[in-house]
Amino acid sequence: MFIRNFALASTLLVSTALTTSAWAQSAEKAGGISNGTVKIGVLTDLSGPAASSNGMGSVVAAQMAAEDAADGLKVEVVSADHQGKPDAGMAIAGRWFDVDGVDAVADMQGSPIGFAVQNLSKQKSKIMLLSGSTSSDFSGKACSPLSVQWTVDTYGLAQGAAKAISAAGGKKWYFLTVDQAYGHALTRDTIEQVKKNGGEVLGNSVFPSRNSDFSSVLLRAQSTKADVIAIASASGDTETAMKQAEEFGLNSSAKIVPLQSTVQDMKGIGVKTAQGAYEVAPFYWDRNDETRAWAKRFFEKAKIMPSGFHAGVYSSVVHYLKAVKATGTDDAGTVMKQMESQKVNDFFAKDGYIRADRKMIHDMYLLQVKKPGEPTGEWDLYNVLQTLPGESLARPLAESECPLVQK
Template sequence: MLYSRFKLSAATCLALAVLAAPAAAQSAGGAAPNLSGGKVKIGVLTDIAGPTAMANGKGSVIAAEMAAQDFGAGLNVEVISADHQGKPDTGSQIAARWFDVEGVDAVADMQGSPIGFAVQNLAAQKSRIMLLSGSTSSDFNGKACSPLTVQWTVDTYNLAKGAAKAVIEAGGTKWYFLTVDQAYGHALSRDTSEQVKLNGGQVVGNSVFPPNTSDFASFLLTASNAGANVIAIAASSGDTVTALKQADEFGLSAKAKVVPLQSVLTDVYAVGLKIAHDAYEVSPFYWDRTPETRAWAERFFARAKAMPTSFQAGTYSSVAHYLKAVKAIGTDEPQAVMKQMEKERVHDFFASDGYIRADRKMIHDMYLLRVKKPGEPKGLWDLYDVLQTLPGEDVNRPLAESQCPLVKK
């Protein structure tokens, strides 16, 4: 079990914030904030050394530390982190210690929906805030929504809606799914299948595989024999990279569109443009989209030596918004902080006008990306073209259709 710590004194936070965020709000009335344990303590629970470490991992910890530096003026902020090792029971044990012994006020990132669901139950019992960036099942803003949990970055519904429409319009009408046997994998296949049918496509099959599969040969052969012209991978980074490489080795990339439904920047970087070119991706963030995204990404790169993924950018944004709320009301009392977070819109490089909805989904625009062809990039991390902005109100599940018990019908 891997832990790390990052502490900022009030004086250090103030000095850093003057440089990084001179317009940051002061605590309520200028008075010293009333903080449990005398500090705001944020735990980043993520995959530090496993298959999604590049997509989340230490980069998510760095992002949270950057948010603490930028918005911790006047607060005593501590960021700690741990590796859940991809195991829900390990994640729950870490969270229990954080809540009961170490006084953690909020948990960020939460890579992996199975770990997210396990820890959410504990966080609800202990009245702690959860800022989900890496847990993507749409059930977090549906039947499993919780008053103190916000799904910040992306969910399987908005991934599905954007990808299905784009791929079908490009001629991909017969879909076969490769689905990792985890909560978010099933949710991603379910949500995408619904959108494929709504857009006039056909689902011709689905193969479910265990996490960290090394051999996709039988699944890919079955998809090819089913007559699919789209092979959709509903998995996270490690399995997505393996499946993409093997589909290319077997020559399937020439016969069908191979669509990684939850790929991120580091996946494409690992696979290479020779294999991944022209693949579509729906994402809430791309580092080279605007001057603001580029400026933040360059700061991140200086520490992480890699450009940020959407999960890492979302971790920063969620922690920053949380700290702004604590500062604005002068307390870290969770119900009061959540009320303030709902009240204030999100204006940063990640979301130009985001807001937290009653179902605890942070609504923001998404972007349809296409992987560049070899020879097109101007640098190592110049991997995508931004094709289209997908307005947040359009790409997220309508609130009227939500199964979240917090939504008043």
């Protein structure tokens, strides 16, 4: 592990012997693997507020995917810390593409980072597997032919949250929005769904990332007598806002709703504060035997239970490597066509598929944080209330702003 150009990088080399001459012949026909190695870069937050929900867990997930799906390929995984800075992310990705021979970038924690790197990946003909970039614009007006939004987007989060909270009696909403691309997209998409469900929006306070004092915005929200206070942020900011909301006694008068959160966030907040909170999630480790088995393997390596982002990194990298294997090349256009042609079937998604708007469609889950006394272990935090069909949470293609969608 070493530091270079803003990057904290670690490398895993997974190599197995080529097992069939048929594969070698197909690889030669298709142009083969550049430099004989499929190289995957995990660009993530290794030292900031998303280090638990993404971070080294995303690197571990990609390494596990390489171990499981190499199948005759020589695969190398490198990782880097973008430090929450789009320019740092650009610098890292530029070196990966131009010097280090990286073929695909995974995770891309943070929509500002994702947007900064996306044009570069398109210019350099590199695939982006977006797990931690959640703005719905990645499958909307900013869609790219070589990017796939794999795990979750703000439109799906908004759809699920608005329906669940409205059904539970929440009608008057106030938003706390982090001043970043995904925060604004999450609030925008949720407001749209709140209005569709007959709700009313009483206001929106925008706050800076890594905010430590929410007193003024919480008091403003409280003064409106909103019965829902929706937090459009992630990780550290969500945790701080929810803890301070309890200190101000807002939990007794309003539903505090984290619009984007993870199992790590809720563990940090604690069930006493977070009890009853709804979450729309792409994955929960304790949902069935298959998710528990993979989570156990992950925990042994990462020492935490996996978030949906971690699971999405694994799923996307496995699908990518299967496509490389099937086509015998790491040419981005060829591989992407193969990825589109094959369904995704693993512990993360059943019959998932990549739409024309570059969104991977898969089921999501409505979770609710357990009450104190209910958990049987430190990571036993949620009840799974409902399976939400993937198409029901996706923006209809007829409404899509993605230029790749034919109407």
